[in-house]
Amino acid sequence: MSKRETMSIDPETIKKERSAGWREELRSKTxxxxxxxxxxVHMPELEAEIRVHHQDREVNRGLTLxxxxxxxxxxxxxxxxxxxxxxxxxxxIPKFIKYIESGDILxxxxxxxxxxxxxAVCGRVCPQEKQCESRCFYVxxxxxxxxxxxxxxxxxxxxxxxxxxCNIPETLPPNGIKVATVxxxxxxxxxxGDMAKYGYDVTVFEALHEIGGVLxxxxxxxxxxNAIVDFELENLRKMGVKFVTNFIVGRTATFDDLKEQGFKxxxxxxxxxxxxxxxxxxxxxxxxxxxxxxxxxxxxxxAHSDDSDTxxxxxxxxxxxxxxxxxxDSVRTALRxxxxxAIIIYRRSEVEMPARVEEVKHAKEEGVEFMTLCNPVEYFAxxxxxxxxxxxxxxxxxxxxxSGRRRPMVIEGSExxxxxxxVIVAVGVSPNxxxxxxxxxxxxxxWGTIIVDEDKMQTSIxxxxxxxxxxxxxxxxxxxxxxGRRAAEHMHSFLMTK
Amino acid sequence: xxxxxxxxxxxxxxxxxxxxAPEIARSRKAGNFVILxxxxxxERFPLTIAGADPEKGTIILVVQTVGVSSSKLAxxxxxxxxxxxxxxxxxxxxxxxxxxxxxxxxGVGIAPMLPxxxxxxxxxxxxxxxxxxxxxxxxxxxxQIREWSDDVIVMTDDGSYGRxxxxxTGMEEVILREKVDECIVIGPAIMMKFAALLTKKxxxxxxxxxxxxxxxxxxxxxxxxxxxxxxxxxTCVDGPxxxxxxxxxxxxxxxxxxxxxxxxxxxxxxxHQCQCQKEKP
Numbered sequence: 130m131s132k133r134e135t136m137s138i139d140p141e142t143i144k145k146e147r148s149a150g151w152r153e154e155l156r157s158k159t160x161x162x163x164x165x166x167x168x169x170v171h172m173p174e175l176e177a178e179i180r181v182h183h184q185d186r187e188v189n190r191g192l193t194l195x196x197x198x199x200x201x202x203x204x205x206x207x208x209x210x211x212x213x214x215x216x217x218x219x220x221x222i223p224k225f226i227k228y229i230e231s232g233d234i235l236x237x238x239x240x241x242x243x244x245x246x247x248x249a250v251c252g253r254v255c256p257q258e259k260q261c262e263s264r265c266f267y268v269x270x271x272x273x274x275x276x277x278x279x280x281x282x283x284x285x286x287x288x289x290x291x292x293x294x295c296n297i298p299e300t301l302p303p304n305g306i307k308v309a310t311v312x313x314x315x316x317x318x319x320x321x322g323d324m325a326k327y328g329y330d331v332t333v334f335e336a337l338h339e340i341g342g343v344l345x346x347x348x349x350x351x352x353x354x355n356a357i358v359d360f361e362l363e364n365l366r367k368m369g370v371k372f373v374t375n376f377i378v379g380r381t382a383t384f385d386d387l388k389e390q391g392f393k394x395x396x397x398x399x400x401x402x403x404x405x406x407x408x409x410x411x412x413x414x415x416x417x418x419x420x421x422x423x424x425x426x427x428x429x430x431x432a433h434s435d436d437s438d439t440x441x442x443x444x445x446x447x448x449x450x451x452x453x454x455x456x457x458d459s460v461r462t463a464l465r466x467x468x469x470x471a472i473i474i475y476r477r478s479e480v481e482m483p484a485r486v487e488e489v490k491h492a493k494e495e496g497v498e499f500m501t502l503c504n505p506v507e508y509f510a511x512x513x514x515x516x517x518x519x520x521x522x523x524x525x526x527x528x529x530x531x532s533g534r535r536r537p538m539v540i541e542g543s544e545x546x547x548x549x550x551x552v553i554v555a556v557g558v559s560p561n562x563x564x565x566x567x568x569x570x571x572x573x574x575x576w577g578t579i580i581v582d583e584d585k586m587q588t589s590i591x592x593x594x595x596x597x598x599x600x601x602x603x604x605x606x607x608x609x610x611x612x613g614r615r616a617a618e619h620m621h622s623f624l625m626t627k
Numbered sequence: 628x629x630x631x632x633x634x635x636x637x638x639x640x641x642x643x644x645x646x647x648a649p650e651i652a653r654s655r656k657a658g659n660f661v662i663l664x665x666x667x668x669x670e671r672f673p674l675t676i677a678g679a680d681p682e683k684g685t686i687i688l689v690v691q692t693v694g695v696s697s698s699k700l701a702x703x704x705x706x707x708x709x710x711x712x713x714x715x716x717x718x719x720x721x722x723x724x725x726x727x728x729x730x731x732x733x734g735v736g737i738a739p740m741l742p743x744x745x746x747x748x749x750x751x752x753x754x755x756x757x758x759x760x761x762x763x764x765x766x767x768x769x770x771q772i773r774e775w776s777d778d779v780i781v782m783t784d785d786g787s788y789g790r791x792x793x794x795x796t797g798m799e800e801v802i803l804r805e806k807v808d809e810c811i812v813i814g815p816a817i818m819m820k821f822a823a824l825l826t827k828k829x830x831x832x833x834x835x836x837x838x839x840x841x842x843x844x845x846x847x848x849x850x851x852x853x854x855x856x857x858x859x860x861x862t863c864v865d866g867p868x869x870x871x872x873x874x875x876x877x878x879x880x881x882x883x884x885x886x887x888x889x890x891x892x893x894x895x896x897x898x899h900q901c902q903c904q905k906e907k908p
Contacts, residue, residue: 346847377714381650381651403849422850425847438666438893439670440890513881514885563864
């Protein structure tokens with residue numbers, strides 16, 4: 130991983146903590162050959178036949194205490210824990226896992242919160258197979274399935290929440306300095322949590338009527354219940370973080386207005402606002418919408434329930450264009466809202482799909498069809514303008530492109546038609562232009578992303594830092610959180626030396 | 628939560644409400660809109676700001692009841708709160724001294740036209756306004772429009788007030804009698820379509836302010852997309868005003884009906900519910 134994707138963590142601290150008496154005792158208690166003999170745990174899941182009828186029931190049920198303890202025993206407590214290098218927020222992974230093995234789950238949860246403001250969220254939505262778990266000793270040296278770090282993270286966070294004895298991270302005495310975040314998604318929340326720990330007076334400004342950004346409007350209830358997000362927000366509130374909804378910094382009030390009110394530093398985490406479309410004929414017909422619109426109507430507005438005023442289009446034959454997590458969330462939502470046929474249409478092959486492996490697996494179990502190496506070229510509609518058919522072309526794969534994935538190429542003459550009555554376009558997003566447009570001095574790339582110093586996350590305006598999708602153009606919850614943490618660290622030193 | 632401080636019925640279906648929103652009252656400009664939500668199960672929907680008083684910290688909204696959300700808003704009384712209100716959104720009207728401005732407002736579109744008329748007048752333009760509606764009771768804010776216009780023509784479809792005819796009749800009369808430098812039209816999509824066709828014939832630069840379906844209003848959902856000059860644009864962040872001669876009004880009309888069945892169903896349920904409540908002893 131590049132420097133930009135990880136936080137520095139002091140190896141000496143890790144070493145010192147590893148040599149604590151209880152850790153040594155735990156290591157000597159079970160032989161390594163017994164540890165490696167344990168099979169990786171399977172996440173208990175709600176059966177596919179049941180869950181496809183429930184938008185609001187979480188698919189993964191979580192580990193039991195016995196399952197978690199056994200899984201934690203697999204962890205070898207390595208001298209050089211490479212897993213930590215794979216974590217964008219540098220969670221002390223062996224320490225929290227060994228706490229679970231020792232039965233002290235609350236300390237495991239506290240360990241997570243030392244570096245992660247949203248452990249119950251990350252345990253559910255992080256692509257662990259590409260991060261911490263990909264760097265596990267089991268994978269790197271034993272060619273075996275990694276320790277289920279993500280499941281264990283979720284377990285510890287859930288256990289603490291359900292125990293009712295929630296430990297609020299220690300904060301330094303208030304320093305009276307006001308800082309603000311623009312947006313309330315994962316980047317902003319991670320920033321807010323760390324700044325609160327440093328003693329700052331933090332206000333989170335959000336444009337929508339709910340705090341949480343993509344965690345609320347984007348990720349569906351069956352993958353990340355809103356109650357989990359709200360609980361983690363409550364922890365931040367207890368740490369002194371203030372939340373303001375219905376407020377667009379730069380519009381409702383300007384940055385200058387806020388500076389007059391005493392704000393000394395700003396973190397812009399306004400996210401990837403604009404959904405991308407493919408600009409193909411017929412794309413503006415009714416029944417063709419962005420995944421942002423579809424998911425926002427359901428997740429944020431509750432449009433799938435009878436008591437919501439927000440309308441939702443229900444399709445019998447639904448096509449979702451794209452191969453990322455958002456595409457999987459959309460197609461699985463469509464199934465839950467009554468689709469008889471729900472299809473993923475993706476221009477590369479399954480290997481190149483950016484979605485988490487688990488989401489693809491769940492989608493398949495639920496009956497989603499995968500049309501890989503296919504791309505839409507045109508849409509057709511009935512007399513009322515509602516889409517009723519789409520034309521798709523088959524694709525082949527050429528040489529690897531800039532992303533390292535093989536470039537999809539059109540196979541001439543391979544077009545075929547599909548009957549569809551709802552199409553969700555999930556081919557990515559562009560940065561939200563609202564904030565950059567209100568800050569003339571801000572350096573912005575030609576794609577509209579905010580340009581920052583890669584280590585400090587500082588923008589061309591010194592008191593403004595930025596992170597998450599507004600900088601990256603589209604990434605994951607955990608990378609955004611890593612950005613927020615790095616921005617907090619460097620804004621803190623910037624404001625202290627000012 | 629934003630408190631309603633004043634409410635006035637312009638007609639049975641058109642209501643003016645004055646809402647506390649101190650920040651928006653200060654920062655809004657002519658052409659901006661807000662997104663509102665009434666009730667915890669409420670829908671987010673846009674309304675163009677019809678005026679503001681920065682001293683009092685209030686903004687003026689005018690709503691016509693057409694569905695569930697507008698009915699819920701119109702049913703609120705002074706002292707009640709709007710659950711959520713956010714703005715100002717959208718690009719402000721580009722106002723400068725151009726000469727003679729022809730402002731055409733249809734029905735409830737007269738309300739968002741008012742601050743634009745005011746801004747153009749204050750910028751030193753001659754402003755001629757044509758306000759039109761189906762009948763007399765749907766002509767709103769006439770007095771306020773007169774205050775900021777050099778001349779006003781009132782048109783009604785049924786001739787119950789002003790002159791009988793469509794908005795385009797009044798517009799054409801102005802165009803034929805004097806040189807018009809720019810035109811702005813706000814109203815139902817079908818009215819704007821024909822107004823744009825008229826001004827195109829006379830080659831007069833024309834802006835239309837669009838009111839499309841929106842969810843977030845900040846560029847996130849793309850429900851508000853509209854084709855302008857062959858390109859897809861987002862009404863919320865690229866608009867709401869566009870070159871009227873470049874707008875694909877037929878597509879816009881089609882897209883406005885995108886949720887028609889769902890909306891009708893919801894409205895029927897809402898009306899039924901209201902009746903049931905009324906019938907309770």
